[in-house]
Amino acid sequence: MDDGLVLNLAVDDVAPSKRPAGSQKGGKWTDRLKAKRTAKRKASTREKASVTNAASEDSNPRPVKRPRTEPVTATTSNKPSAPAKPQTQVISSLFTSNPKVELPKETVVKRPAAKPSNAPVDSSTFEGLGLNPLIISHLTNKMNIKKPTAIQRASLPPMLVETSNEDLRDVFIQSQTGSGKTLSYVLPIIQDLLPLSSLSYIDRSIGTLAIIIAPTRELAKQIHEVVEAILRMRLRAENDADGGAENSTRMTRWLVSGLLIGGSTRTHEKARLRKGCPILVSTPGRLLDHIQNTSSFNVGKCRWLVLDEADQLMELGFEETITGILRGLEGRRKLAIQAVKEGKSLEVGGWDWERRRRTVLCSATLRDSVQTLVGTALINPIMIKALEADKEDIAGPDAVTANPSTTQSLTPPSQLLQKYVVVPLKLRLVALVALLRTLIAQGGNGTKIIVFLSCTDSVDFHWTLLGGASMGDPEEGAGSEEDEAKDSESEDDDDEEDESDDGKSKQKGKSKAKSSNLDPDGVETKCPLIPNASIYRLHGSLPTATRMRALKGFAGTKGKNQPQSTSSSILLCTSVASRGLDLPLVKAVIQYDLPTEGGPNEYIHRVGRTARAGKGGEAWSMVAPSETEWVKWIEERIQGDDDQKAKKTVSLSGVGIESVLQSGYGGKGKEYEARATEVQLAFERWVLRHSDHANLARKAYLSHMRAYATHPSNEKHIFHIRHLHLGHLAKSFALREAPTKVTSASSKSKSKGSNKAKTTPNAKGGKPSGGKRPPRDAASSDSDSDGYGHDNYGGKRDMDAERRMKAVVRAQGRLTKKGGAMVSSGISEFQIAGTDALEKLVALTRLDNGYNV
Numbered sequence: 001m002d003d004g005l006v007l008n009l010a011v012d013d014v015a016p017s018k019r020p021a022g023s024q025k026g027g028k029w030t031d032r033l034k035a036k037r038t039a040k041r042k043a044s045t046r047e048k049a050s051v052t053n054a055a056s057e058d059s060n061p062r063p064v065k066r067p068r069t070e071p072v073t074a075t076t077s078n079k080p081s082a083p084a085k086p087q088t089q090v091i092s093s094l095f096t097s098n099p100k101v102e103l104p105k106e107t108v109v110k111r112p113a114a115k116p117s118n119a120p121v122d123s124s125t126f127e128g129l130g131l132n133p134l135i136i137s138h139l140t141n142k143m144n145i146k147k148p149t150a151i152q153r154a155s156l157p158p159m160l161v162e163t164s165n166e167d168l169r170d171v172f173i174q175s176q177t178g179s180g181k182t183l184s185y186v187l188p189i190i191q192d193l194l195p196l197s198s199l200s201y202i203d204r205s206i207g208t209l210a211i212i213i214a215p216t217r218e219l220a221k222q223i224h225e226v227v228e229a230i231l232r233m234r235l236r237a238e239n240d241a242d243g244g245a246e247n248s249t250r251m252t253r254w255l256v257s258g259l260l261i262g263g264s265t266r267t268h269e270k271a272r273l274r275k276g277c278p279i280l281v282s283t284p285g286r287l288l289d290h291i292q293n294t295s296s297f298n299v300g301k302c303r304w305l306v307l308d309e310a311d312q313l314m315e316l317g318f319e320e321t322i323t324g325i326l327r328g329l330e331g332r333r334k335l336a337i338q339a340v341k342e343g344k345s346l347e348v349g350g351w352d353w354e355r356r357r358r359t360v361l362c363s364a365t366l367r368d369s370v371q372t373l374v375g376t377a378l379i380n381p382i383m384i385k386a387l388e389a390d391k392e393d394i395a396g397p398d399a400v401t402a403n404p405s406t407t408q409s410l411t412p413p414s415q416l417l418q419k420y421v422v423v424p425l426k427l428r429l430v431a432l433v434a435l436l437r438t439l440i441a442q443g444g445n446g447t448k449i450i451v452f453l454s455c456t457d458s459v460d461f462h463w464t465l466l467g468g469a470s471m472g473d474p475e476e477g478a479g480s481e482e483d484e485a486k487d488s489e490s491e492d493d494d495d496e497e498d499e500s501d502d503g504k505s506k507q508k509g510k511s512k513a514k515s516s517n518l519d520p521d522g523v524e525t526k527c528p529l530i531p532n533a534s535i536y537r538l539h540g541s542l543p544t545a546t547r548m549r550a551l552k553g554f555a556g557t558k559g560k561n562q563p564q565s566t567s568s569s570i571l572l573c574t575s576v577a578s579r580g581l582d583l584p585l586v587k588a589v590i591q592y593d594l595p596t597e598g599g600p601n602e603y604i605h606r607v608g609r610t611a612r613a614g615k616g617g618e619a620w621s622m623v624a625p626s627e628t629e630w631v632k633w634i635e636e637r638i639q640g641d642d643d644q645k646a647k648k649t650v651s652l653s654g655v656g657i658e659s660v661l662q663s664g665y666g667g668k669g670k671e672y673e674a675r676a677t678e679v680q681l682a683f684e685r686w687v688l689r690h691s692d693h694a695n696l697a698r699k700a701y702l703s704h705m706r707a708y709a710t711h712p713s714n715e716k717h718i719f720h721i722r723h724l725h726l727g728h729l730a731k732s733f734a735l736r737e738a739p740t741k742v743t744s745a746s747s748k749s750k751s752k753g754s755n756k757a758k759t760t761p762n763a764k765g766g767k768p769s770g771g772k773r774p775p776r777d778a779a780s781s782d783s784d785s786d787g788y789g790h791d792n793y794g795g796k797r798d799m800d801a802e803r804r805m806k807a808v809v810r811a812q813g814r815l816t817k818k819g820g821a822m823v824s825s826g827i828s829e830f831q832i833a834g835t836d837a838l839e840k841l842v843a844l845t846r847l848d849n850g851y852n853v
């Protein structure tokens with residue numbers, strides 16, 4: 001990006017001036033002398049800093065902490081009327097004391113393979129695969145889908161063919177992200193159900209004949225929309241005498257698709273199920289509940305069960321739920337058959353009760369956990385893969401175990417451009433802004449970018465920060481530390497009133513929220529630093545309706561009658577958005593935080609939100625200096641089969657941090673440094689401006705640390721808190737305090753208010769009740785707080801995180817016995833001594849990695 005993209009800030013104030021410092025002309029002689037002295041002082045500070053910088057550029061993975069040499073900044077100023085003093089700001093601080101980052105040898109980004117691997121296959125047609133001509137016509141004319149993709153070409157023939165029970169095989173579909181897996185199971189289901197239209201009694205009261213389960217609400221809704229799009233066909237029976245005249249039977253009239261994802265009341269859902277939903281798309285918890293508790297849920301005739309993102313369903317601890325669903329379906333079927341036999345059923349005759357249910361598992365990645373599912377859920381399974389359009393028989397559940405390579409062949413789409421940039425911790429925030437600016441400037445109107453962060457708190461913080469911070473805010477507006485203290489005192493007062501007088505305090509809370517610009521239910525914001533783009537947020541702690549609104553806004557489909565938005569959009573999200581989401585034309589995916597859970601699989605799914613169905617896209621990974629080994633590590637794991645591994649066909653291209661900043665902030669030479677510094681200062685000022693902002697930043701920082709600590713043990717050599725410079729990391733959360741100050745600040749507020757733990761994960765073990773509520777935390781009442789709010793994330797994934805956290809807690813326990821002080825380095829740095837606190841830490845980790853993700 002060149003200077004054409006001008007920062008909305010008075011960079012000249014801080015950019016290096018052409019005139020030598022201190023050579024002020026004109027004005028009073030006292031002013032000139034003052035300027036001269038200031039320049040001299042600044043020069044000596046820079047000198048010291050550069051010496052320290054050189055000293056820190058050693059091989060130590062943990063950067064040496066620089067003695068504080070900065071001039072006094074406005075944080076300590078207690079003169080609100082003093083003008084902003086950019087000269088006294090720590091302009092160089094972002095670019096000093098960073099660990100030496102080796103620039104990638106190759107600056108030329110490797111072009112990916114010219115031939116997209118997940119695009120429709122030219123040499124194939126739907127006609128040759130046995131698909132109903134009416135469906136083909138609908139796909140071609142109404143959905144612009146003309147040729148099958150490789151996975152569709154491979155899966156449709158075996159799934160469309162009518163067979164006897166003995167020959168009926170369950171199916172295990174694996175292919176790359178964005179390769180069209182949804183249609184590979186939706187089309188066979190619809191084609192299978194269509195002939196039922198000829199039954200005289202058929203209507204939607206037949207009950208549920210096909211169930212599709214997805215791990216997240218967003219994905220379930222998306223699949224439901226695909227099913228609906230196909231059912232919009234005005235299919236008429238082929239053998240109608242008048243060849244499709246108006247009075248002929250419309251074959252899809254009774255075929256209705258239903259969606260169960262929480263967000264509406266149970267009574268409402270029951271009513272819908274009573275009416276009948278021949279095709280049902282659901283998240284697992286919700287489905288199991290209705291199978292167990294809704295007597296009018298007519299599911300005894302279910303013929304299809306699809307588990308989309310099967311490996312994630314197992315990873316998220318839905319294993320028991322899925323087993324419950326399978327048992328429940330079997331039980332319901334037996335009861336229905338029994339009732340028919342005994343003549344107790346009102347069911348009409350003629351139903352083929354002999355035909356068994358067919359189960360389909362589907363994912364871009366397969367993990368060992370799926371073996372359990374293969375063993376319990378699939379009968380005589382066939383594995384269908386796309387890459388070579390080959391089919392591979394699975395002799396039985398053990399076959400997957402016996403051949404681990406079948407579970408490992410994961411590759412991103414060949415046309416995806418994969419890049420990484422090593423970013424010193426201090427520069428993370430400004431580097432993110434720079435990258436977003438560049439990508440949006442390159443992509444033009446309508447550019448869509450997804451940014452993955454480690455946890456919900458971090459998403460909330462960055463979303464609020466980007467929407468709130470603005471350039472040119474006077475420093476004094478940020479508030480001094482004294483103001484801050486006053487602020488938190490008055491906040492404490494508010495909280496006391498909260499408990500005594502609900503109505504009044506709510507009012508107060510509201511006006512405070514207004515003054516601090518926090519919007520708990522907002523999804524869209526704008527950032528003056530990233531012009532022409534709306535920024536959305538998405539994570540599992542937001543109410544369902546809010547989540548859906550965010551996705552709609554990001555995708556640019558705001559309302560039926562509203563025109564498609566042309567402005568660019570950015571989605572800040574957790575891993576909740578990594579699976580299955582098919583958002584149109586995402587230009588780039590940025591992994592601001594590398595995945596803490598799921599390793600290479602999660603990487604593949606995240607980057608797979610772009611470069612879909614043959615389209616281009618780029619994936620950026622922001623890597624800390626201590627994490628550079630990750631690049632080789634991930635490359636080795638995403639090579640696909642052995643042949644590809646040998647050739648090393650997949651690689652990530654390194655881009656230098658300077659070039660990212662230069663292209664994002666423009667300017668000549670190193671001018672970008674001054675501009676980036678101004679941007680950083682604007683963020684820091686925003687954090688200082690209000691205690692709510694500071695709380696949000698601290699909370700995000702601590703939650704991020706907790707999330708970071710949950711990297712599994714086999715990744716600890718790359719991702720270990722001990723390797724991080726916590727002060728530098730704090731800066732990336734726009735915090736000026738060192739982490740000790742962060743924690744002691746939060747512990748101070750804790751001991752003071754005793755019950756103020758909700759906004760800031762506490763230090764000394766107070767109970768997390770009372771206090772001000774952040775814009776949505778783990779405990780916030782989701783609109784789905786009917787027991788399903790956390791339908792999508794919980795269970796086993798929690799347990800993994802919990803297991804790892806417990807190990808950490810044990811270590812901390814030993815430390816506590818030794819005196820309970822917080823240590824200055826090592827894994828315990830994110831912890832605070834005290835048994836209560838440790839227990840809470842585990843609980844909070846569960847929230848972060850479970851339903852709070």
Ligand SMILES: Nc1ncnc2c1ncn2[C@@H]1O[C@H](COP(=O)(O)OP(=O)(O)OP(=O)(O)O)[C@@H](O)[C@H]1O
Nearest residue numbers: 120147148149177178179180181182364580582613
């Ligand atoms: N034959 C086709 N021709 C053109 N586009 C297609 C075809 N089949 C599917 N698509 C489009 O490709 C996109 C990706 O499809 P889909 O979401 O089913 O991919 P997927 O394999 O399930 O991806 P993921 O693994 O990420 O869930 C969708 O926008 C879909 O409409």
